[in-house]
Amino acid sequence: MTTPQYVELDPVTTERSFTVNRRRFEVVIYYRKPADFDHGREGNWICWGDSQPGKRITMLERGFTPLPQFGRLDRYMRDGSGQEVIDSAFPWGGILRHPDGPAQFPVEQILTYRWHRKPPIPGIRFPQLQGMKIVEYECPECTEQTFFNPIHLARHLRNSHGYEHRDLTALGQFLGIDFAREFRKKGILTTVIEEEAAPIQKPPPPPEPPQVETVQVRLPKRGEIGDVKCRIKGCDYVPRADSKNKGASMRLHLMKVHQVTGV
Numbered sequence: 001m002t003t004p005q006y007v008e009l010d011p012v013t014t015e016r017s018f019t020v021n022r023r024r025f026e027v028v029i030y031y032r033k034p035a036d037f038d039h040g041r042e043g044n045w046i047c048w049g050d051s052q053p054g055k056r057i058t059m060l061e062r063g064f065t066p067l068p069q070f071g072r073l074d075r076y077m078r079d080g081s082g083q084e085v086i087d088s089a090f091p092w093g094g095i096l097r098h099p100d101g102p103a104q105f106p107v108e109q110i111l112t113y114r115w116h117r118k119p120p121i122p123g124i125r126f127p128q129l130q131g132m133k134i135v136e137y138e139c140p141e142c143t144e145q146t147f148f149n150p151i152h153l154a155r156h157l158r159n160s161h162g163y164e165h166r167d168l169t170a171l172g173q174f175l176g177i178d179f180a181r182e183f184r185k186k187g188i189l190t191t192v193i194e195e196e197a198a199p200i201q202k203p204p205p206p207p208e209p210p211q212v213e214t215v216q217v218r219l220p221k222r223g224e225i226g227d228v229k230c231r232i233k234g235c236d237y238v239p240r241a242d243s244k245n246k247g248a249s250m251r252l253h254l255m256k257v258h259q260v261t262g263v
Contacts, residue, residue, distance in 0.1 A: 027051045028073040030095050032104070034063030045109045048073055048091060067104070070095040089120040102126045111148050116212050133213045140221045154179050169247075175231060176250040232258050 029051045035043040046067070049059055056066065071094045077087040087093040095101040096119070107128055110116055116129060136146040137153050141161045147153040154171070157163040163171075172179040230237040230253060237257070239249035 030067040030070050030073075031059060032065040032067060034065075037063070042109070044106050046095065046105050067095070070098050070101055070104075092120045096121050096124055103128060107132075116214070129212045136214055150175060150177050151179070173247040173250065174229075176247065176254050178247060178251065230254070230258075 027050070028048050030046055030048050033042055033045045033047055037043050037045065047064075049055065049064065051066065051068070051072070059066065073091050073094060075087060075090050076084050077093065079085050089096060095104065102124055103126070105115075105126065105128070110126055110129065111134065115124075115126070116134060119126075134148055136148050137150060139145040139147070139153065139156060139161075141157065145156065147156065154163075154168050157171070158168065168179050230250065232254070235258070237250075237253050239246040239253075243249045
């Protein structure tokens with residue numbers, strides 16, 4: 001009787017073999033989430049999922065849109081010499097390297113992943129960020145953290161630094177934002193982005209790579225907030241001293257004078 005011969009497998013080879021078999025029978029593709037996904041907070045975000053007939057039908061019933069034109073997720077790619085190597089941008093490498101791929105991502109998803117600062121693939125440009133000024137708010141208690149969404153900053157201050165209701169109310173008045181109203185909306189907040197009109201030239205110049213300007217807003221610490229003053233640069237508006245609700249006065253000023261919405 002022949003004694004069985006056991007061969008010790010290399011972990012990398014084993015993982016590679018599993019990946020090859022998986023992608024042979026379980027093809028994973030990109031999908032677009034429905035507009036109302038997670039109460040709209042991740043509406044139209046790009047994600048991925050299986051594409052087998054049964055699973056694909058389930059995704060379609062849930063409102064997901066398949067994006068097969070951007071290929072399937074693959075942990076491996078060909079380098080310049082034709083060698084197969086691990087894709088350092090996995091799982092986003094496939095769609096981001098497609099000519100039309102970067103334009104598929106909503107601005108909110110790009111900012112949440114902080115790809116406007118450090119994209120998965122160096123040099124990738126997102127055309128939807130062209131001409132935008134992204135306002136980032138530094139945490140007044142720990143300057144290593146920044147937030148582009150004020151409601152996320154308020155949650156961070158409440159959960160990490162023990163800010164109470166009166167502290168967030170004072171900060172909201174300083175920024176001209178009613179945090180209480182935003183929390184009642186389950187965290188859904190209009191993206192704080194100011195659009196800048198692109199210069200028009202005749203004849204039109206060739207398209208330029210997207211440029212993103214990031215502006216960081218430094219906020220005073222708890223207890224250091226004085227009179228409420230307009231946060232728009234160059235505007236010295238201050239609500240009247242006898243105003244019963246300075247935050248509401250500031251929001252009305254921002255909407256009427258500066259056409260700032262979502263506050």
